[in-house]
Amino acid sequence: MSSILLLIGVLVSSIALQFTGAQSIGVCYGGNGNNLPTKQAVVDLYKSKGIGKIRLYNPDEGILQALRGSNIEVILGVPNNNLNSLTNAQAATDWVNKYVKAYSNVKIKYISVGNEVHPGSAEANSVLSALQNIQKAISAANLQGQIKVSTAIDTTLIGKSYPPNDGAFSDSASGYIRPIVNFLVSNGSPLLANVYPYFSYVGNQQSIGLDYALFTKQGKNEVGYQNLFDAILDSIYAALEKVGGSNVKIVVSESGWPSEGGTAASVGNAQTYYGNLINHAKGGTPKRPNGPIDTYLFAMFDENQKTGDEIERHFGLFRPDKSQKYQISFN
Template sequence: MFLESTTQMSSILVLLLLGLLSSIAGAEAIGVCYGVLGNNLPSKQEVVDLYKSNGIGKMRIYFPEAETLDALRGSGIELIMDVARESLQAMTDQNAATDWVRTNVVPYAQDVNFKYISVGNEVRPNQNEAQYILSAMRNIQNAISSANLQGQIKVSTAIDSTLISNSYPPNDGVFNSESYVRPIIEFLKSNGSPLLANVYPYFAYIYDKQNIPLDYALFTQQGQNSVGYQNLFDAMLDSTYAALEKMGASDVKIVVSESGWPSAGGDAASTQNAATYYANLISHAKGGNGTPKRPGGSIETYLFAMFDENNKNGEESERHFGLFTPDKSPKYQLSFN
């Protein structure tokens, strides 16, 4: 009787521990991008405090900034830091890349939890900066290794969905510019780095409303479609995994480096739709089910973005992706942790 009770108690403890580990892994799945294109945003320290008070354990910033990095010291927040587009050409010189790492990474590495360096964001093959990406990635990697930080920090680049063709059904996904993408993917494979991908069901929906139902984009569709998908986010992510497989890179993990939904300024851009999308995305990314192509496990995902950015260029909707208003009030009732 005692042995049976002990065995039962051990089983319960194991289940509780597994549940705890699962919830921890899920909580670690969610980050938020911190854009600064606004003239009414809180101080850097206030922003870091807001991340902490909301249990947001991951941040992405789009260029190195000493004030932000100082505010992050000791916070434990995991960080993606970009090499900005305007710096890419300079990074093709190894000395400049080494100086960039010595200035923006090394002085903070003991106290700031750098996770990824994104060398460029959404640089497309037909853009002038595309010619610099691979060389810049290699030089930043060399500088990270020279600083003995290669075990802590992975070097990658962030792509968008315009690089994927034949995205439906997802298994048919393929990179549409192999000469540009293949050397980048080979770099990621050889260094054990993930591919960063910005995944926006919102834009896919508004550009193809005839074929994409809104509930499919918002995670509210009941049941799977004819190719086995219940939501557009998974379909877009898996089309990128399919493209990686076709390049012999099935072992390269994808980190969703941006995903969001605007609350105003465009088709289907409303507070209600945005609240639905963010809440369902957080639940899905943390839920441990993965995608049909990569089942099981959480999906490391960075929500875009922390604040509305009133100085951002482009469509009006671009200025309304914030989870918080500039006075730090939450737009939506979300549970990040």
């Protein structure tokens, strides 16, 4: 009898492990296109592909309506141009009432107060105050156990990234990030980080191999790393430790690879990257081996109205007609 119970226990824990691994992947939804499916069709596509998490960059009520009762976990974004207004506590309360409390049957897990705000920018002065006000409004609504408030950074804030253990925020970023990390620590919130091996590789091809960026390198390098994604992520963890954030978890709020428009941007490379990342996210990094790594792939669709370099319009996992670009499974 005890051996049967033991076997059942092993089976249950392995199923749970598979489930958490499968559930670690989300996909970012951006709407910068004039040829994209309806909001309801988008949510239906997430469901049909078994994608259990979505990142929204703004509180679009059309997509929030479509997400009602879907059980899809949501990162809800506060756009950078709204940050200044949310330094007013009443405005933050109104925002939470309108976009969070009014959608009680939408599974909002994180609120990202700003995305890739740079320390020298006009918005930088508003981030901490907006974070605090949104947090107060969430607590007043008694949702603090359910929703965590954070902000999303990019890796330009890291001044030193190699070896990963020596990772540190740059001098210009540390004054900006330190009080934000203190906020995250005191509220038990993760840091959201946009992690792109693609851009690191393109910017430093003389010392970074394509195989290292695509998770296909055999064996580890001289500092014990087999892929660039882990090295970048662990450099952010090391930087957090140096500013009092040893216990702050990182949610990878964006990671992707373009299929055309620039160096190493091809369907083959992108398929390799996304497929390997989905598999890799089930585990951990050398510095944080206990996974899964909460990861959001960028992005759901090619967005033909995105500004910037040509590659920016080719990060979609799906084409605007909802056909899948790559042979990958999300769960």
